[in-house]
Amino acid sequence: MSFTVIEQTTPRVHxxxxxxxxxxxxxxxxxxxxxxxxxxxxxxxxxxPDDKDQxxxxxxxxxxxxxxxxKTTSVRINGLDTHYMYRDVVEIVENCxxxxxxxxPKIGVAADVYAVDMLVTQIEQAKRRDKRIxxxxxxxxxxxxxxxxxxxxxxxxxxxxxxxxxxxxxxxRMRTTVIGGLNPDYGVLTDRDARGxxxxxxxxxxxxxxxRVVAACRAHGLRPVDGPYGDFKDAAGFLSAAKRAAVLGxxxxxxxHPAQIELAxxxxxxxxxxxxxxxxxxxxxxxxxxxxxxxxxxxxxxxxIASIRMAQNLLKKAEAIASAGRA
Ligand code: GLV
Ligand code: MG
Numbered sequence: 633m634s635f636t637v638i639e640q641t642t643p644r645v646h647x648x649x650x651x652x653x654x655x656x657x658x659x660x661x662x663x664x665x666x667x668x669x670x671x672x673x674x675x676x677x678x679x680x681p682d683d684k685d686q687x688x689x690x691x692x693x694x695x696x697x698x699x700x701x702x703k704t705t706s707v708r709i710n711g712l713d714t715h716y717m718y719r720d721v722v723e724i725v726e727n728c729x730x731x732x733x734x735x736x737p738k739i740g741v742a743a744d745v746y747a748v749d750m751l752v753t754q755i756e757q758a759k760r761r762d763k764r765i766x767x768x769x770x771x772x773x774x775x776x777x778x779x780x781x782x783x784x785x786x787x788x789x790x791x792x793x794x795x796x797x798x799x800x801x802x803x804x805r806m807r808t809t810v811i812g813g814l815n816p817d818y819g820v821l822t823d824r825d826a827r828g829x830x831x832x833x834x835x836x837x838x839x840x841x842x843x844r845v846v847a848a849c850r851a852h853g854l855r856p857v858d859g860p861y862g863d864f865k866d867a868a869g870f871l872s873a874a875k876r877a878a879v880l881g882x883x884x885x886x887x888x889h890p891a892q893i894e895l896a897x898x899x900x901x902x903x904x905x906x907x908x909x910x911x912x913x914x915x916x917x918x919x920x921x922x923x924x925x926x927x928x929x930x931x932x933x934x935x936x937i938a939s940i941r942m943a944q945n946l947l948k949k950a951e952a953i954a955s956a957g958r959a
Contacts, residue, residue: 772796
């Protein structure tokens with residue numbers, strides 16, 4: 633291990649994050665009753681410019697009046713390049729004592745987070761706010777992605793970074809078919825096999841961007857969360873995107889429609905078989921340690937001290953899900 637110890641952010645179960653437009657009142661109660669771990673009420677891209685003021689009022693009322701149970705609540709404010717943003721921060725943080733997080737979109741540089749932190753700190757002090765607001769930020773522009781490591785270290789309020797494939801594609805001028813989806817042009821043509829045949833193997837255009845966001849988060853104790861998958865009728869496509877994200881180390885994924893919540897919860901929860909295996913790994917390694925051995929065999933495979941760390945991560949996650957009552 634490095635001599636540098638990384639502090640881990642406030643732990644939260646964050647398998648699914650449901651997006652709810654701030655202009656659609658009818659969805660708030662439903663969202664609160666859903667199985668989503670985190671709900672974000674959106675003031676940004678799901679709200680038309682003419683509806684921004686009303687959406688802000690709706691969100692303030694909902695955060696005070698709706699019973700959100702033990703859910704983590706978040707509000708996506710408007711970007712720092714808009715004049716809506718300062719009012720979003722001031723009015724929401726001043727008037728919503730229940731709120732847990734602000735979701736800041738289109739972060740480009742570390743100073744963007746610093747600026748919002750300054751504003752929130754003043755409001756918290758002036759209003760003697762009990763609950764400290766945390767931040768999640770969206771990495772969804774070429775600029776933000778280029779500065780992702782610095783952004784990851786920009787504020788002690790920062791808990792999570794979300795990868796936003798929609799705006800990222802727009803910013804990078806990528807050619808995509810659906811938000812977070814693939815493109816049939818992206819792949820490799822294999823060399824000829826023994827029969828002289830070649831195959832086209834489709835690839836994942838998000839891989840490099842996502843892997844860098846995960847690494848920046850994990851290096852600095854934050855939760856990496858994968859953003860939207862636009863075709864909410866395509867459960868198989870969503871599941872496949874979520875599984876790829878889980879394999880890379882993401883903690884959870886957005887749901888832009890209630891139909892995606894259970895899918896995300898399922899993919900980002902350890903299965904009973906995984907939990908059982910992790911327990912056996914920990915037990916075998918404890919036995920090995922007693923016998924002075926660093927590596928042992930389990931089910932015909934070598935396991936060593938790194939296996940314990942992976943197993944412990946998995947067990948910790950399963951315990952957090954169970955103790956939040958979300959198993
Ligand atoms: C999310 O905001 C995205 O742009 O994908
Ligand atoms: Mg976006």
